[in-house]
Structures are given as structure tokens and as C-alpha cells.
Amino acid sequence: MSPTTFAYIDYMQGDISVESPVYAKLLLSQAYKFNPLPKGANTKYILGGQANLWTEQVYTMRYAEYMTWPRGFAISESLWSPEEKKNWNSFVTKTEDHFKRLQYSQTNYSPAMYDPAVSVKKSPDNILLS
Numbered sequence: 001m002s003p004t005t006f007a008y009i010d011y012m013q014g015d016i017s018v019e020s021p022v023y024a025k026l027l028l029s030q031a032y033k034f035n036p037l038p039k040g041a042n043t044k045y046i047l048g049g050q051a052n053l054w055t056e057q058v059y060t061m062r063y064a065e066y067m068t069w070p071r072g073f074a075i076s077e078s079l080w081s082p083e084e085k086k087n088w089n090s091f092v093t094k095t096e097d098h099f100k101r102l103q104y105s106q107t108n109y110s111p112a113m114y115d116p117a118v119s120v121k122k123s124p125d126n127i128l129l130s
Helices: 028-032 063-070 071-080 088-106
Strands: none
Touching: 028 071, 028 088, 063 071, 071 088
16 A cells, blocks of 8 residues: 555655645645555455655655655554554654654754644635635
């Protein structure tokens, strides 16, 4: 299992002002929702899960690291942990601990999980709401 909506880590994960524009976006919180055994699926046909980092727009190893981390942590937890034991707040704390390790090892990663999430829509009377 490697559905595009959860496991394609070549998609943007942060704001377009700091990342190379790609045709889709996959936030860390969305990657964390990955369930390799979705309801209604015949589990005998599911061998496991994986993340995909297609590299046609990834030109350096440092950028590959940036695209992988921390979404690699989210997908790993989704594959290794039962759905009922997953906890987003606990995951964020663990990820912040991993950031310290990544910095020490000089491994590049995306801090996009700290980006504010803003959505804008119009009200019925044509006024912008946020």
C-alpha cells in the first residue's frame, strides 16, 4: 500500500515560498493518517506499506532528506502501530525529539509542521472568511 494521498513524499510539505513547487501537497498530519489496512480492504492482499519519493524533481541528497523527514516518521508509525494506539500529540513530541537527532547528524529535514494552516472561503454573501 502506498496511496498518493498519504505516502507520496515527493509532494510538497510546506509553503510554496520555501519549497520547489510540485503539483500536489502532502502535509505531515495527512501522512500520519495513513492506514495500510483501510476499512473494506481484503487484508489478505495487503503485504505492507511504503512511502514513495520519486526523484525527477529532487536534485540533491540534501533535498531528498528534506522531503523524507519527518514524513518518514509518520508513515513508519502508521505501519508499525495499531490505529487505536496512534496519538498525534505524542507523535509531535517524538518528532521534535527526532529533530534534535537530525540536527546533530546534520541530516536535512522539513520544519513545515510548524507552518500555520490557513484556509479561506467566501461566505454566502461574498465576504472572505478565514
